[in-house]
Amino acid sequence: MRGARPARPASTGAELPRWVLVPAAVGALLVLLPLVALVARVPWAELPALLTSESSRAALALSLRTASAATALCVLLGVPMALVLARTALPGLHVLRSLVLLPLVLPPVVGGLALLYAFGRRGLLGGQLEALGVSVAFTTAAVVLAQTFVALPFLVVSLEGALRTAGRRHEEVAAVLGAGPWTVLRRVTLPVVLPGLVSGAVLSFARALGEFGATLTFAGSLQGTTRTLPLEVYLQRETDPDAAVALALLLVVVAAAVVVAVRGRPAL
Amino acid sequence: MxxxxxxxxxxxxxxxxxxxxxxxxxxxxxxxxxxxxxxxxxxxxxxxxxxxxxxxxxxxxxxxxxxxxxxxxxxxxxxxxxxxxxxxxxxxxxxxxxxxxxxxxxxxxxxxxxxxxxxxxxxxxxxxxxxxxxxxxxxxxxxxxxxxxxNTLTVVTPPDDPAGVGSFADLARPGTDVVVCAPQVPCGAATEQLEEATGVALHPVSEEGSVTDVLGKVTSGQADAGVVYATDARRAGDAVREVEVPEAGAAVNxxxxxxxxxxxxxxxxxxxxxxxxxxxxxxxxxxxxxxxxxxx
Structure with missing residues (x-):
């Protein structure tokens, strides 16, 4: 709701103790300096060649494909989850909410181990899946699964926040006017929270694109099948640091675009 | 461990x-x-x-x-x-x-x-x-x-050996999920040498960035077999079964x-x-x- 914000009082600077500026500046430097250092290392002359090499193109294509699929899965599963969390009063809902948010704060490698013990060949479900002839080990599906696992909370949090902010007034009016639950959801609720849904989806996409730890632990690393951009950066660093930096720049650009896209929306 | x-x-x-x-x-x-x-x-x-x-x-x-x-x-x-x-x-x-x-x-x-x-x-x-x-x-x-x-390379499988691996050549059989190191890292370069020496071309399901990741895929049972260093097999102990490769001397690190x-x-x-x-x-x-x- 930035449009409604009153004009900033002119005396803000005087109300803060001066010394606050020092740690604030150090903090800003800590965030900016590594990015500047990375960009300074980019071999601009070879950049086109590095970004269009066979392995780079394979990793980029795979990353875009898997992150898009993961985002679609996040929307498919996350929208109902956010609706349940924001609009129902089931017992134990706050426990469920905390659990859903867990992947957000979990170290990715831990997520990878957890996925391994659930869906791996020797995992909780892996045996049954194997019996059905389904094996996700070392497949692109494993990458999408890992990305969805880590990205889902972003969509749920964004959308649940938007749902709570929007309130139920419009929905109640529509219901009084005779609209059924499905019509209310489709014609009232979702259009109202659309900006929140979009920013949640964009954040999920970015998180899925950057997924590394869970993919490495759970899916493996094979060009064109499971080696996404972050895994390619990690491997290239071993022999060709220039290629790693070039691909890293690509990820930074995507991340910056995502931040701009999300900050530009009124919902956040 | x-x-x-x-x-x-x-x-x-x-x-x-x-x-x-x-x-x-x-x-x-x-x-x-x-x-x-x-x-x-x-x-x-x-x-x-x-x-x-x-x-x-x-x-x-x-x-x-x-x-x-x-x-x-x-x-x-x-x-x-x-x-x-x-x-x-x-x-x-x-x-x-x-x-x-x-x-x-x-x-x-x-x-x-x-x-x-x-x-x-x-x-x-x-x-x-x-x-x-x-x-x-x-x-x-x-x-x-x-x-x-x-250090030389060796083949490890999970203790129960789900794919029945008895030799390096068995790794190339269809349906055997083999994990190796990526050619960019030393153990992967050595694996390529071993493939040349044995005349066996592997089709790995994953090329990991480190030998510990290869070992992890085997000990967790995700993979049927992995190519690791003899020292990794020694350290893993009972968590893996080792299949020695006679041609291992062709790729000495x-x-x-x-x-x-x-x-x-x-x-x-x-x-x-x-x-x-x-x-x-x-x-x-x-x-x-x-x-x-x-x-x-």
């Missing part, structure tokens, strides 16, 4: 790479690390006076190593050498109570990259000669590297050690190299499954 003997002591003493821009921040954090590690070293050194080996064995005849070494020696060693180097570092600390040895373990290429970026190390041990050559070519090594051990040009403790660094190449070091290396420097 067995914890390395000195793991707790060294865990907090990892050295971070610096970029030029972050030098000030990195410097202050490494100073903190240094203080913390010096404290830990004092605890270790004063408690027990019994030396792990006679002092004469540690110093090769003619090597100009003074009796009393002090300060902090920083050793960068390939991940496969973790237990060996930590054991020898502890032995060196016991011989020289004033000396603290910090060890940092990672993939060889990663360590080389850290040295190239100016990480403060005295000794570097890599898992292959090509990686060491990179550091030599960058003019960062004092003197010539010396090979201290060799040599482990060179070198004192770095920017070493702040060149004398202590020379003492550690002497320890590694001496009888005690060779015994510890052989116990861990390494071959002698000349190859198996």
């Amino acid at each position: 067995r914890a390395p003997k000195q793991g707790r002591r060294t865990a907090g003493c990892l050295v971070r790479p610096r970029t030029a821009g972050l030098r000030a921040v990195a410097l202050s954090s490494s100073l903190l690390v240094l203080t913390a590690c010096a404290g830990a070293g004092d605890d270790d050194g004063t408690g027990d006076a019994a030396p792990g080996l006679p002092a004469a064995e540690a110093t090769a005849p003619g090597t100009p190593v003074p009796d009393e070494l002090s300060g902090t020696l920083t050793v960068f060693a390939a991940a496969s050498l973790t237990e060996v180097v930590d054991d020898l570092a502890a032995a060196l600390e016991q011989q020289h109570p004033g000396l603290t040895v910090r060890t940092s373990h990672a993939g060889s290429s990663e360590l080389a990259a850290q040295v190239e970026q100016g990480a403060p190390a005295d000794v570097l041990v890599t898992a292959d000669e090509a990686t060491m050559q990179r550091v030599v070519d960058a003019g960062l090594v004092a003197g010539a590297p010396e090979v201290v051990a060799t 040599a482990y060179p050690v070198a004192v770095l040009a920017d070493a702040t403790e060149p004398d202590a660094a020379a003492a550690l190299v002497a320890l590694l190449t001496g009888a005690e070091g060779q015994r510890v290396l052989a116990d861990a499954g390494f071959g002698p420097p000349g190859g198996p």
Whole structure:
């Protein structure tokens, strides 16, 4: 709701103790300096060649494909989850909410181990899946699964926040006017929270694109099948640091675009 | 998994790479690390006076190593050498109570990259000669590297061997999920040599960035088989079943050690190299499954 914000009082600077500026500046430097250092290392002359090499193109294509699929899965599963969390009063809902948010704060490698013990060949479900002839080990599906696992909370949090902010007034009016639950959801609720849904989806996409730890632990690393951009950066660093930096720049650009896209929306 | 003997002591003493821009921040954090590690070293050194080996064995005849070494020696060693180097570092600390040895373990290429970026190390041990050559070519090594051990490849499967692997050739059978190292890392380059020597072309389901990731895929049962170093198979113990490869001698990885040009403790660094190449070091290396420097 930035449009409604009153004009900033002119005396803000005087109300803060001066010394606050020092740690604030150090903090800003800590965030900016590594990015500047990375960009300074980019071999601009070879950049086109590095970004269009066979392995780079394979990793980029795979990353875009898997992150898009993961985002679609996040929307498919996350929208109902956010609706349940924001609009129902089931017992134990706050426990469920905390659990859903867990992947957000979990170290990715831990997520990878957890996925391994659930869906791996020797995992909780892996045996049954194997019996059905389904094996996700070392497949692109494993990458999408890992990305969805880590990205889902972003969509749920964004959308649940938007749902709570929007309130139920419009929905109640529509219901009084005779609209059924499905019509209310489709014609009232979702259009109202659309900006929140979009920013949640964009954040999920970015998180899925950057997924590394869970993919490495759970899916493996094979060009064109499971080696996404972050895994390619990690491997290239071993022999060709220039290629790693070039691909890293690509990820930074995507991340910056995502931040701009999300900050530009009124919902956040 | 067995914890390395000195793991707790060294865990907090990892050295971070610096970029030029972050030098000030990195410097202050490494100073903190240094203080913390010096404290830990004092605890270790004063408690027990019994030396792990006679002092004469540690110093090769003619090597100009003074009796009393002090300060902090920083050793960068390939991940496969973790237990060996930590054991020898502890032995060196016991011989020289004033000396603290910090060890940092990672993939060889990663360590080389850290040295190239100016990480403060005295000794570097890599898992292959090509990686060491990179550091030599960058003019960062004092003197010539010396090979201290060799390692060969072997095949491991989960203990119950779901795919029935009896030889290297069995790995190429359709439906066998084989995991190897990526060709970009030393163990992957060695795997390619072994494929050439055996005439068996593998179609791996995953090419990992480190040999520990290959081993992990096998011990967790995700993969039917993996190609790892003999030392990894030895360390994994009962968690894997080993299928020895007769042609393993075709792909021998040599482990060179070198004192770095920017070493702040060149004398202590020379003492550690002497320890590694001496009888005690060779015994510890052989116990861990390494071959002698000349190859198996």
